[in-house]
Amino acid sequence: MAxxxxxxxxxxxxxxxxxxxxxxxxxAGYNMPVQYPAGILTEHLHTRAAAALFDVSHMGQAExxxxxxxAALERVTPADxxxxxxxxxxxxxxxxxxxxxxxDFMVAxxxxxxxxxxxxxxxxxxxxxxxxALPAGVTLKPLPDRALIALQGPQAVAAIATLAPGIAELGFxxxxxxxxxxxxxxxxxxGYTGEDGVEVSVPAxxxxxxxxxxxxxxxxxxxxxxxxxxxxxEAGLCLYGNDIDETTSPVEAALTWTIGKRRRMExxxxxxERVRDELANGTKRLRVGIKPEGRQPARGHTPIHAPGGDVxxxxxxxxxxxxxxxxxxxxxxxxxxxxxxxxxxLMVRGKAIPARVAPTPFVPHRYVR
Amino acid sequence: xxxxxxxxxxxxxxxxxxxxxxxITDHAQNALGDVVFVDLPEVGxxxxxNEPIAVVESVKAASDVxxxxxxxxxxxxxxxxxxxxxxxxxxxxxxxxxxxxxxxxGALDGLMDEAxxxxxxxxxx
Numbered sequence: 001m002a003x004x005x006x007x008x009x010x011x012x013x014x015x016x017x018x019x020x021x022x023x024x025x026x027x028a029g030y031n032m033p034v035q036y037p038a039g040i041l042t043e044h045l046h047t048r049a050a051a052a053l054f055d056v057s058h059m060g061q062a063e064x065x066x067x068x069x070x071a072a073l074e075r076v077t078p079a080d081x082x083x084x085x086x087x088x089x090x091x092x093x094x095x096x097x098x099x100x101x102x103x104d105f106m107v108a109x110x111x112x113x114x115x116x117x118x119x120x121x122x123x124x125x126x127x128x129x130x131x132x133a134l135p136a137g138v139t140l141k142p143l144p145d146r147a148l149i150a151l152q153g154p155q156a157v158a159a160i161a162t163l164a165p166g167i168a169e170l171g172f173x174x175x176x177x178x179x180x181x182x183x184x185x186x187x188x189x190x191g192y193t194g195e196d197g198v199e200v201s202v203p204a205x206x207x208x209x210x211x212x213x214x215x216x217x218x219x220x221x222x223x224x225x226x227x228x229x230x231x232x233x234e235a236g237l238c239l240y241g242n243d244i245d246e247t248t249s250p251v252e253a254a255l256t257w258t259i260g261k262r263r264r265m266e267x268x269x270x271x272x273e274r275v276r277d278e279l280a281n282g283t284k285r286l287r288v289g290i291k292p293e294g295r296q297p298a299r300g301h302t303p304i305h306a307p308g309g310d311v312x313x314x315x316x317x318x319x320x321x322x323x324x325x326x327x328x329x330x331x332x333x334x335x336x337x338x339x340x341x342x343x344x345x346l347m348v349r350g351k352a353i354p355a356r357v358a359p360t361p362f363v364p365h366r367y368v369r
Numbered sequence: 370x371x372x373x374x375x376x377x378x379x380x381x382x383x384x385x386x387x388x389x390x391x392x393i394t395d396h397a398q399n400a401l402g403d404v405v406f407v408d409l410p411e412v413g414x415x416x417x418x419n420e421p422i423a424v425v426e427s428v429k430a431a432s433d434v435x436x437x438x439x440x441x442x443x444x445x446x447x448x449x450x451x452x453x454x455x456x457x458x459x460x461x462x463x464x465x466x467x468x469x470x471x472x473x474x475g476a477l478d479g480l481m482d483e484a485x486x487x488x489x490x491x492x493x494x
Contacts, residue, residue: 039402040403041405042403230428
């Protein structure tokens with residue numbers, strides 16, 4: 001990526017990141033902290049042990065307002081949005097007419113409207129795509145003046161609940177409006193680390209004061225994009241652009257669970273023809289977890305071979321799991337090599353690293369029940 | 370002990386009795402972050418200057434380590450396999466990578482001295 005620093009956008013927390021010693025790197029058009037002085041390993045382990053604050057304000061936030069908003073959103077996703085109760089959130093995919101994945105996203109039912117969070121790298125694609133599908137009376141309202149801050153880890157909810165006790169009552173994927181340290185906040189009990197925690201949408205102009213209030217809570221430390229990536233990979237969660245994209249289908253990506261039961265009878269979402277065929281007849285390739293033997297990581301784009309044989313796939317995300325204390329990866333392999341335990345060779349710099357298809361998550365999820 | 374010299378690829382080199390000990394600088398380990406794995410060359414391998422011969426993997430990325438001079442690999446730091454974090458905690462002492470035997474007493478002449486390297490790093494910032 002040859003993005004010049006002048007053209008990079010900043011989040012409302014940019015000056016706080018610098019004050020905290022964040023090492024800033026270009027990511028999805030934004031200047032973002034990849035780590036703080038503690039380092040990725042420490043930030044990762046701290047998230048699993050206590051609580052970490054992540055700035056994810058680069059992500060796209062929007063509201064969908066109007067009678068029939070849920071049905072309207074279903075024109076661009078195979079998720080069952082209409083079944084989503086008020087105060088609840090779910091994960092879904094935007095699909096293309098060809099059955100590829102345009103993006104993955106979160107949608108929350110706030111009662112009088114839907115609240116959407118999409119990827120930073122895709123918001124310029126997603127929002128026009130959604131907008132183009134809307135009937136009269138349903139309006140998409142981008143929320144560029146809001147920040148998004150994640151507090152993740154086993155102590156995250158206890159910590160933030162000292163400022164707003166009701167947050168502790170939210171179930172996993174529950175959503176509610178709270179006033180936290182004087183800041184009006186939309187809180188969802190969710191995240192991208194495999195840990196319990198929350199993601200909080202706040203007005204941009206109050207984001208820094210809000211973040212400082214969270215950082216002042218016992219056990220809370222800042223963590224950057226580096227730890228966010230190793231945490232999500234240990235949790236077996238996909239990164240758009242690496243593990244899923246417009247060429248991968250929901251079935252190939254092993255994200256069939258995001259397709260609502262009703263939607264599988266109606267088949268009225270973009271790409272339904274391909275998804276229906278793949279569910280009936282299987283796919284040529286599947287996304288799987290991969291556990292390399294030894295300690296050497298295999299990064300994205302590493303070719304995957306059958307042991308001593310032909311290329312059968314490619315790693316899409318790979319690295320070292322600090323909590324796993326070993327290397328881990330995910331990638332696509334030919335379907336006949338996709339069963340858990342299947343032996344693979346990962347070709348790293350011309351040498352084969354033995355590996356096996358492994359169930360994900362690599363580190364068990366610890367979401368609240 | 371001889372003078373320590375430095376390369377533009379952020380390696381340090383010390384030549385003693387025809388054997389050059391090579392590691393990465395404090396600046397390099399800091400930029401890489403926490404090292405989790407190191408891939409070292411085979412002992413006995415003949416290398417040319419500027420050839421990538423080792424790989425250091427941090428949590429976030431893999432980076433090549435180059436042979437600063439031509440010669441033969443006579444020893445590698447096997448202790449790094451179990452304790453790659455030594456590269457972060459002691460980059461210029463216990464965190465050395467490999468030793469290259471050279472017959473050229475002037476092998477390090479083209480490399481930077483400490484003050485020149487410090488100025489080079491300052492210029493990068």
